[in-house]
Structures are given as structure tokens and as C-alpha cells.
Amino acid sequence: MTVYLDTNATTPVANSVADLVQKYLVEEFGNSGSRTHEFGARAKQAVELARKQVAAVVDLDSSAVTFTSGATESNNIAILGLQSYAEGLQKKHIITTSIEHKAVLEPCQELEARGFDVTYLPCDESGVVSVDSLKNALREDTVLVSIMHINNETGSIQDIQGYCDVLQHHDAFFHVDAAQSFGKYSDALKNERIDMMSVSGHKVYGPKGVGALLCRRRGFKKIPLKPLVFGGGQEKGLRPGTLPVALIAGLGEACRLAAENYDQWAQHCLDIKQDLVAGLEDVGAQINGTHSAPHVLNFSIPGLNSEAAMVALKGIVAVSNGSACTSSSYTPSHVLKGMGLSDERIEGAIRMSWSHMTKEIPLAEVIGRIKQYL
Missing domain, CATH: 3.90.1150.10 (Aspartate Aminotransferase, domain 1)
Incomplete structure (x- = not known):
């Protein structure tokens, strides 16, 4: 074999994840938005439990979690969703790296086409982007820094702690594509200087087609993201659309297993x-x-x-x-x-x-x- x-x-799907997905596909098939009967209520309970399980991996409150179709969508919301805010403040500089996944590089390139200035930090043969390169690239009009945690091709672990230290006294939002690390090497992701992180279920022994964007508040202020699609108002309007309860429950179970093991x-x-x-x-x-x-x-x-x-x-x-x-x-x-x-x-x-x-x-x-x- x-x-x-x-x-x-x-990743392969854990057995208990597959069992739970099957349950919410076949037995508990209610729409979590249905408020008039117990099928909807149980579906909503499953979603909210999963929200807590995802957030717990990095010691966040469940309110930080917005469910998406995966890290690609989460990356797009984190990057493109800041456009209106950035334009309003005339802060149109973004920093990312030359080794990001296309799901970060292409949204950044799209903002370049819309008039933003993007700096792509280099790396050397180590595959690690230096802290000094970030420090030197920061500008007063930098609105966003987006750097992955673990590279999907080489596995090189980026210095998240070092980047957080550099950004400690700068107000740029810090987004981390955590697709390859969330639930596996999550300790660095608990740093409170990280504003947003992107997660994919199928990288952490969960189902494909589901993920999350986790957003930390700054004090009592939400990150000023705008939705990319409209209609329905689910996920507080940031990511509308009927929630895939079975996939979300599976992601929650995968995160529970990861946190324990x-x-x-x-x-x-x-x-x-x-x-x-x-x-x-x-x-x-x-x-x-x-x-x-x-x-x-x-x-x-x-x-x-x-x-x-x-x-x-x-x-x-x-x-x-x-x-x-x-x-x-x-x-x-x-x-x-x-x-x-x-x-x-x-x-x-x-x-x-x-x-x-x-x-x-x-x-x-x-x-x-x-x-x-x-």
C-alpha cells in the first residue's frame, strides 16, 4: 500500500471528525439559522460549540471566530476587507513576503492594482524572512502586515514572536496565514499582537471546505473589516451564507483533538x-x-x-x-x-x-x- x-x-480526517460530520449530515441536518424548532436550535448549538473549540486552540473567546470556506477565503477577507478603512485614512501600504501562499499574494496584487503600495519582503536560503527586513520596511502609512507562520512548501517556521516585537509600537494590523500551523504548533499564535489568523479545516485533520478567520479585538474595538459578499447576515455580516453545520462541527472536533494531543x-x-x-x-x-x-x-x-x-x-x-x-x-x-x-x-x-x-x-x-x- x-x-x-x-x-x-x-491531512487525513480523524475518525471522530468523520463520525460527527456524518451525524450532522444525516441525523441532525437542521439549518442553524432556523429559530422556530429544535432542529435549528441543535444545529446552532453545534456551531457555537465548534466556535468555542476553534477559539480555545489559541486561547481566544469564541466571538473571535468567523467561519469561512477555508484559509484562502479567510486570507482574502483579512486583506481585501481592509481596503475601505485604509483608503479612508490614506494608509495604503501593505507588507507581505515573497514566499507567501498564492492566497495571500494574489489579494495583495489585487490591492496593488487598486492603487495600494505593497512591499514583498525577501528571504535567504534558510527560507526565513528576517525580523530586520520587516523593521526596515515599516512606514507610517503601513496599514497591514501579512506573514505566514509555516511555509507550505519548505516547512520553514517564520519568526512570529520577532515580528510581533517589531510591531509592538506600530498600529498596522498583523495577519498570519496559519493554515500549516494552527492546531499543530499553536503556541506562537497565542501572541496578543496578532490581530488576525487564517485557518483551514483540511490542514488539521478536519473536513475540506471549512475554515475560519480569527480576529482579536484591540481593547473594545473590532478590526474594521468589510465583507466581500453580501446577503443573509450570517457571521455578523462579515461572511454571509448558510453555515455548513456538519463541516463546522467537524472542524470543532478536529480542533478539540489537536488541543489535547x-x-x-x-x-x-x-x-x-x-x-x-x-x-x-x-x-x-x-x-x-x-x-x-x-x-x-x-x-x-x-x-x-x-x-x-x-x-x-x-x-x-x-x-x-x-x-x-x-x-x-x-x-x-x-x-x-x-x-x-x-x-x-x-x-x-x-x-x-x-x-x-x-x-x-x-x-x-x-x-x-x-x-x-x-
Whole structure:
């Protein structure tokens, strides 16, 4: 059986999550907006419990949670939703990085087309954006800083604490794309200087098609976001539309499990990573990015193209050569290019990512198959 090693694209769903989703699809199918009968009341209770479970991962009140279809939508609301506020104050400068997911880069590019000035912070071969680069880029008219926590391609962990320290005395809103870290490595996300964070259910052993935008108040003030779509008034008008109760309940359960188990999950992932790194030394693998999360490894093997490698490993392990959202484009990774890697190294890059559900990687078979192609 092929071992699944592409959890950065999507994680497996936990059994209790699947059971709960099934329950709210088939048995408790009420609309949480229905106020005249017990079916609607029970659906609303499920949504509000999930809201508490999501918020609890980062020690927030449930009122901080707005349910969305996933981190892509959350990112768009966090970035594009500030346009009116920024224009009203004539503060139209945004800071992000060159290694963000397209779900951040493209909304920023859209605001550029609307007259905003966007600074894209660089990184070096480590894959980490320096704190000093943020400090040097800040301006009086900076309205938003958007920096991911863990890179989806390399797993490089960005210095959230350092960025928060830089922003401590600046009033720019700080948004973190936490799709790859929420529920796995959440401690850094509890920093009160983070104003907004984006979450996807299918990155934390929950269902696809659901996520959240978490917003911290500043004192008693809400973040001045405007909705991108209109109609219905759900989620306090910020994200209208009938709530997918089954998916939301599943996300809540996934977050409950994560909050209880993330330490031991991370240790299991780290044990796998250490064995993998040691084994790959035998084929001269070059690790792409440093200070990466325990559940992911991006590497290149000199003389081996990533497409050939994936063919070689077919039937043994399921891996990728980049982001699932851009895998059909066959364009060189903007993340690895941003790190200054050579074209040959980028063309050979392979991403392996796993989870606490991964029992072990058939390392001897992997290494043996790779050697056949060298």
C-alpha cells in the first residue's frame, strides 16, 4: 500500500471528525439559522460549540471566530476587507513576503492594482524572512502586515514572536496565514499582537471546505473589516451564507483533538523526520530550507528531476513537488526561487509531509528506488 506523504496538501480526517460530520449530515441536518424548532436550535448549538473549540486552540473567546470556506477565503477577507478603512485614512501600504501562499499574494496584487503600495519582503536560503527586513520596511502609512507562520512548501517556521516585537509600537494590523500551523504548533499564535489568523479545516485533520478567520479585538474595538459578499447576515455580516453545520462541527472536533494531543503528535512527526533526514544522506540529498516544522521536509537530490522522482516512488509513497494549489501549472516554485536556489535544485525539489497518523516511512524502499534513477 502506498504511504501518504502529502499532508501539507491535505491531512487525513480523524475518525471522530468523520463520525460527527456524518451525524450532522444525516441525523441532525437542521439549518442553524432556523429559530422556530429544535432542529435549528441543535444545529446552532453545534456551531457555537465548534466556535468555542476553534477559539480555545489559541486561547481566544469564541466571538473571535468567523467561519469561512477555508484559509484562502479567510486570507482574502483579512486583506481585501481592509481596503475601505485604509483608503479612508490614506494608509495604503501593505507588507507581505515573497514566499507567501498564492492566497495571500494574489489579494495583495489585487490591492496593488487598486492603487495600494505593497512591499514583498525577501528571504535567504534558510527560507526565513528576517525580523530586520520587516523593521526596515515599516512606514507610517503601513496599514497591514501579512506573514505566514509555516511555509507550505519548505516547512520553514517564520519568526512570529520577532515580528510581533517589531510591531509592538506600530498600529498596522498583523495577519498570519496559519493554515500549516494552527492546531499543530499553536503556541506562537497565542501572541496578543496578532490581530488576525487564517485557518483551514483540511490542514488539521478536519473536513475540506471549512475554515475560519480569527480576529482579536484591540481593547473594545473590532478590526474594521468589510465583507466581500453580501446577503443573509450570517457571521455578523462579515461572511454571509448558510453555515455548513456538519463541516463546522467537524472542524470543532478536529480542533478539540489537536488541543489535547499536539505535543505528542509533534514528537512523533519529529521522530519520523530525523530518520528520513539520516536516510537521505545516503543519496546526497540537499535540504531546502532550515528551521522547518517536524512534519515536513523539502529536499533535492543532485541529478534527479522531481518529476522522475515521483515516477520512481509511485506505489511506495505519495509525495509532491510543491503546493497543491499550483501543481497543475508546472511553473518553478516561487518559494524556492525566492530563496535564491539554483534552477537545477528547484527542478529537483521534492516535498514530503506526514502526520501523527503516519506509522513509518518505508525508507529502505524509497532510497533503493531513488538509487535506481541516479
